[in-house]
Amino acid sequence: MDDIHEKIIILDFGSQYTQLIARRIRELNIYSQIVSYRLTPSEIRAINPAGIILSGGPSSVYDENAPHCDRGIYDLDVPILGICYGLQLIAHHLGGRVVPGTHREYGPATLNVVEPRPLFNDTPAEQRVWMSHGDKVLELPDGFQPVATTDNSEFAAVAHPTRIYGLQFHPEVVHTPSGSEILCNFCYDVCGCKGEWTMKSFIERSVGEIREQVGGDKVILGLSGGVDSSVAAALIHKAIGAQLNCIFVDNGVVREGEAETVRQLFGNAFKMNLDCVTAADRFLDKLAGVTDPETKRKIIGNEFITVFEEEARKFSNARFLAQGTTYPDVIESVPIDGNPSAMIKSHHNVGGLPSVMNLELVEPLRQLFKDEVREVGRQLDLPENVVMRQPFPGPGLAVRIIGAVNRENLAVLRQADTIVIDEMRKADCYYKVWQSFAVLLPVQSVGVMGDERTYENTVVLRIVDSQDGMTADWSRLPYDLLERISNRIINEVRGVNRVCYDISSKPPSTIEWE
Ligand code: XMP
Numbered sequence: 144m145d146d147i148h149e150k151i152i153i154l155d156f157g158s159q160y161t162q163l164i165a166r167r168i169r170e171l172n173i174y175s176q177i178v179s180y181r182l183t184p185s186e187i188r189a190i191n192p193a194g195i196i197l198s199g200g201p202s203s204v205y206d207e208n209a210p211h212c213d214r215g216i217y218d219l220d221v222p223i224l225g226i227c228y229g230l231q232l233i234a235h236h237l238g239g240r241v242v243p244g245t246h247r248e249y250g251p252a253t254l255n256v257v258e259p260r261p262l263f264n265d266t267p268a269e270q271r272v273w274m275s276h277g278d279k280v281l282e283l284p285d286g287f288q289p290v291a292t293t294d295n296s297e298f299a300a301v302a303h304p305t306r307i308y309g310l311q312f313h314p315e316v317v318h319t320p321s322g323s324e325i326l327c328n329f330c331y332d333v334c335g336c337k338g339e340w341t342m343k344s345f346i347e348r349s350v351g352e353i354r355e356q357v358g359g360d361k362v363i364l365g366l367s368g369g370v371d372s373s374v375a376a377a378l379i380h381k382a383i384g385a386q387l388n389c390i391f392v393d394n395g396v397v398r399e400g401e402a403e404t405v406r407q408l409f410g411n412a413f414k415m416n417l418d419c420v421t422a423a424d425r426f427l428d429k430l431a432g433v434t435d436p437e438t439k440r441k442i443i444g445n446e447f448i449t450v451f452e453e454e455a456r457k458f459s460n461a462r463f464l465a466q467g468t469t470y471p472d473v474i475e476s477v478p479i480d481g482n483p484s485a486m487i488k489s490h491h492n493v494g495g496l497p498s499v500m501n502l503e504l505v506e507p508l509r510q511l512f513k514d515e516v517r518e519v520g521r522q523l524d525l526p527e528n529v530v531m532r533q534p535f536p537g538p539g540l541a542v543r544i545i546g547a548v549n550r551e552n553l554a555v556l557r558q559a560d561t562i563v564i565d566e567m568r569k570a571d572c573y574y575k576v577w578q579s580f581a582v583l584l585p586v587q588s589v590g591v592m593g594d595e596r597t598y599e600n601t602v603v604l605r606i607v608d609s610q611d612g613m614t615a616d617w618s619r620l621p622y623d624l625l626e627r628i629s630n631r632i633i634n635e636v637r638g639v640n641r642v643c644y645d646i647s648s649k650p651p652s653t654i655e656w657e
Contacts, residue, residue: 147174147339147340147348148339149173149174149193149336149337149338149339149340150173150174150175150176150190150191150192150193151168151173151174151175151176151192151193151194151195151196151330151334151336152175152176152177152178152187152190152192152194152195152196153165153168153175153176153177153178153195153196153197153198154178154179154180154182154195154196154197154198154212154216154229155177155178155179155180155198155200155474156180156197156198156199156200156202156210156228156229156232157198157200157201157202157210158198158199158200158201158226158227158228160198160199160313160315160316161177161198161199162177162471162474162512162611163315163316164196164198164226164315164326165177165470165512166512166514167314167315167322167323167326168196168326168330169340169512169515170323171323171326171327171330171331171336171338172338172339172340172341173193173330173336173338173339173340174339174340174510176190176192177474178190180197180210180211180212181210181212181213182212182213183213183215184213184215184216184218184219187216187219187221188219192221193221193222193330193334193335193336194221194222194223194224194329194330194333194334194336195216195219195221195222195223195224196223196224196225196226196229196329197212197223197224197225197226197228197229197230197232197233198226198227198228198229199226199227199228199229199275199276199313200227200228200229201228202228203231203241203243203277203278204228204231204232204235204241204278205241211232211236212232214236217233217236217237217305217307220305221334222306222307222308222329222333222334223306223307223308224308224309224310224329224333225307225308225309225310226309226310226313226314226315227275227276227310227311227312227313228276228278229309230280230298230301230309230310230311231276231278231279231280233284233307233309234280234282234283234284234287234298234301234309237284237285237287237307238284238285239280239281239282239283239284239287240280240281240282241278241279241280241281242278242279242281243277243278244276244277244278244279244295247276247277248274248275248276248277248279248295248296249274249275249276250273250274250275251271251272251273251274251318252271252272252273252274252293252294252295252296252299252312253269253270253271253272253293253294254269254270254271254272254291254292254293254299254300254312255268255269255291255292255293256268256269256270256290256291256300257289257290257291257292258288258290258291258302261328261329261332261333262290262300262302262308262310262325262328262329262333263290263291263300263321263325263328264324264328264332265324265328266321266324266325266328267321270320270321271318271319271320272293272299272312272313272314272318272319272322273312273313273316273318273319273322274293274295274296274311274312274313275313276311279295279296279298279311280296280298280301280309280311283298283301284303286303286304286305287301287302287303287307287309288301288302288303289301290302293311293312296311298311299311299312300312306333308329308333310325314326342515342518342519342522343522345510345511345515345519346378346381346519346522346523349378349382349507350378350381350382351382352507353378353379353382353383353505353507354382354383356463356505357382357383357386357462357463357505359386360386360460360461360462360463361386361387361388361458361460361461361462361463362379362383362386362387362388362461362462362463362464362465362505363387363388363389363390363455363458363461363463363464363465363502364376364379364387364388364389364390364464364465364466365389365390365391365392365451365466366389366390366391366405366409366417367391367535367537368391368397368401368404368405368529368532368535369467369532369534369535370467370513370516370517370520370529370530370531370532370534371467371468371469371508371516372466372467373409373467373520373525373529373530374467374508374516374517374519374520374523374525374530375465375466375467375506375507375508376389376409376413376415376465377413377520377523377524377525378507378508378519378523379465379505379507380413380415381523385416387415387416387465388416388417388418388458388461389409389415389416389417389418390417390418390420390451390454390455391405391406391409391417391418391419391420392420392422392447392450392451392454393419393420393421393422393423394422394423394426394443394446394447394450394539395422395423395424395426395427395553396426396443396538396539396540396541396548396553397539397540398535398539398540398557398560398561398564399557399558399560399561402419402421405417405419406419408525408526408529418454418457420450420454422446422450425446425450426442426443426446427548427549427550429442429446430442430443430541430547430548431547431549432547433547433548434546434547436542436657439538439541439542439548439657440537440538440541440542440657443537443538443539443541444537444538447537452500455500455502461502462502462503463502463503463504463505464500464502464503464504464505465504465505465506465507466504466505466506467506467508467516468506468508468509469508469509469511469512469513469516470508470509470510470511470512471512471513471611472509473509513611516530517530517531531574533573533576533577533578533579533580534577534578534612536655540553540556540557540560542655542656542657543556543560543580543581543582543583543655543656543657544556544582544583544585545582545583545584545585545656545657546585551638552583552585552600555583555600555636555637555638555639556581556582556583556602558635558636559581559583559602559632559636559639560580560581562581562628562631562632562635562636563579563580563581563604563606563628563632564579564580566624566627566628566631567579567606567624567628570620570621570624570627572618572620572624576606576607576608576618576620577607577608577609577610577612577615577654578605578606578607578609578654579604579605579606579607579618580604580605580606581602581603581604581605581632582602582603582604582605582645582656583600583601583602583639584600584601584602584603585600586600586601587599587600587601588601588640588641590640590641592640597640598640599638599639599640599641600638600639600640600641601639601641601642601643602632602636602639602641602642602643603642603643603644603645603656604625604628604629604642604643604644604645605645605654605655605656606618606620606644606645607649607654609649609654612654613649614648614649614650615648615649615654616648616649617644617645617646617647617648625644628642629642
């Protein structure tokens with residue numbers, strides 16, 4: 144997307160908040176891009192950013208392996224904003240002094256603004272900010288002025304006339320209530336951005352690019368019914384219509400009514416070329432008796448590739464494979480020593496597909512964060528229940544049945560899952576949580592129903608709040624909602640006589656049970 148004029152780049156020093164900075168900037172209608180801190184000044188000049196943000200990071204500027212950007216960036220005549228470690232790096236590079244703090248400062252602090260212009264325009268003179276740092280700046284380099292202070296930080300915000308700024312606190316987190324305004328002031332008032340990045344303009348540009356890339360050739364797309372592949376399908380369909388062929392594989396471990404819903408929406412309403420493959424038998428035969436979670440995942444992943452390849456052969460003249468890859472999937476995490484956020488990898492449903500298929504990739508959502516993907520979906524008239532869908536893992540219900548998967552226990556889990564979704568929707572809670580689903584445990588316990596003793600399975604409710612799936616906490620739902628879900632499952636689902644609520648957070652527990 145070389146024709147995006149306004150860009151803010153974020154040099155990533157390994158902060159857990161780097162993506163959050165990028166999202167906050169996008170919310171201001173400005174395109175932001177996370178790049179390696181190793182970029183040279185000439186590489187940065189080639190990107191032609193309106194501004195540069197130096198992210199926070201877990202290192203100390205004095206660490207042997209501390210990430211340092213090229214000092215030439217200060218001579219580029221592009222405004223710079225250093226956040227936390229970014230500020231310390233600026234101070235260190237330009238002749239100031241950074242020292243280990245006497246104690247780590249973590250949590251809220253009260254900021255007193257000394258000079259509101261330009262960063263603190265239209266924000267309170269006294270405001271709450273979020274601190275999270277060990278080292279601190281003790282002496283400023285020549286020419287820098289403090290523009291805000293806290294009790295613990297004389298240099299909580301600093302400025303240099305050559306448009307270099309630093310913040311010791313984190314404007315990107317919600318615990319800094321004026322954080323977005325501060326970033327807005329930097330982008331608009333300092334960098335001169337105008338706010339050109341909207342999903343409407345993205346769709347227009349993207350449609351043109353897809354047409355240019357694809358020409359008169361055919362594209363195939365694996366449609367799962369999830370948000371990303373659905374939005375990718377709608378966008379590519381808008382661009383090239385009947386040249387797009389979607390393939391939906393019913394692997395036997397999808398939710399109740401899933402295949403029908405996909406057929407109705409994409410086949411009937413959108414009139415896309417849609418190939419629904421019923422392959423449940425093949426998957427379930429291979430899964431028979433398998434209890435190890437990783438083996439289940441591998442079987443489903445490999446079988447998917449086999450089925451998809453077979454189907455794709457029907458479109459022998461296809462040259463492209465479309466995928467709903469999004470920005471968090473492609474950000475190159477910088478391997479910074481000891482930085483856990485650099486090690487977390489996202490799941491890939493169709494991992495391995497492109498390499499075995501010898502097709503060129505079309506990935507129109509590569510630049511978008513999830514909330515942007517949803518907005519694109521809305522603008523393309525996808526219904527709210529598709530664009531706001533909760534995440535669903537590629538290996539589907541198979542990883543929500545502990546132990547071996549078969550038709551019987553899948554039917555039980557499907558019924559319980561439908562009840563959970565139904566009650567969550569009725570209580571207006573479905574869109575408020577990150578995920579809400581049932582897990583089937585092959586653990587029998589004693590119960591009574593009527594006058595009879597029962598000895599049946601257990602369903603666990605896993606309902607969590609999360610920002611991005613990396614960390615999560617169990618949702619504090621009203622007791623009467625939990626009661627309704629429990630009663631309905633025990634009364635309506637044969638083979639279940641006990642419902643439990645999972646109150647583990649991630650970490651250390653994961654969201655899915657397998
Ligand atoms: P965990 O269980 O690792 O899950 O805490 C984090 C998030 O990822 C989803 N998940 C998957 N998504 N393919 C996916 O597309 C997968 O294989 C997969 N496994 C887990 C999970 O539902 C949660 O939102």
